[in-house]
Amino acid sequence: MASYFDEHNCEPLEAGQQPNHHLHLARLLLDSGVGAELELEFGRIFGGVDGRKQPPAAKHVIDGLKSTNKFNADEKCAVCLKEFDLNGTKELPCRHKFCTDCIVRWLKLVNSCPMCRVELPTDDHDYEEYKKQKERVKERQVALDELHNSMFS
Ligand SMILES: [Zn+2]
Ligand SMILES: [Zn+2]
Structure with a gap:
């Protein structure tokens, strides 16, 4: 099946960077919202053995995300590729950091870390x-x- 990804997955990667399908999807989703085609792709990637789609993270998990200001000056949010903001950066239990905006929007869609896919509790x-x-x-x-x-x- 020629998917949305095959057509759009043409960004040049920085040296040493591995293609990260999952992360790429996170960017697309946050950039463009969930379209029908993207939703399909989404289901395929997050589908478990029986194709069950991962639900959003639990509200209390999103509300309780830990803020952090411990990061290097040149560290960037892996989703939007912007540098971290001292007042708007969250750390997940897996220690991955994202800007608040990105990770909150992401976790309202799916309950796993965009980097390592560790799952968070859901409602x-x-x-x-x-x-x-x-x-x-x-x-x-x-x-x-x-x-x-x-x-x-
Ligand atoms: Zn971000
Ligand atoms: Zn992670």
Whole structure:
């Protein structure tokens, strides 16, 4: 499928910079809002095993984002590429920093860090249940693997 990305993913990368599909999407979303095509792409990237789309971060998480003024003078927000503002910079639990405007808008769309995709809690009961179930399946798999290893090694 020729996607929005294939057509628009032509920005030159700075030396040493890896293409970051996820980050690119964050920029597009914040630049242009969510169009139908972008929404599709969004669902594809954030879709889990069963294609479930990640919900926004919980309101209390967004409201409670930690402000920070600890950054280097030349550090930039990875989303909008502007230098950080002493009074308007937030740090996520994963230690990634963004300007307040970018990260608040982002987290109202999706509950994960634009850089590393660590997930934050959501207000979406169904999604939280789904996450727990996924976690349980994983634990069971680990337990089975361990059992297997102890029996056959
Ligand atoms: Zn920004
Ligand atoms: Zn992060």
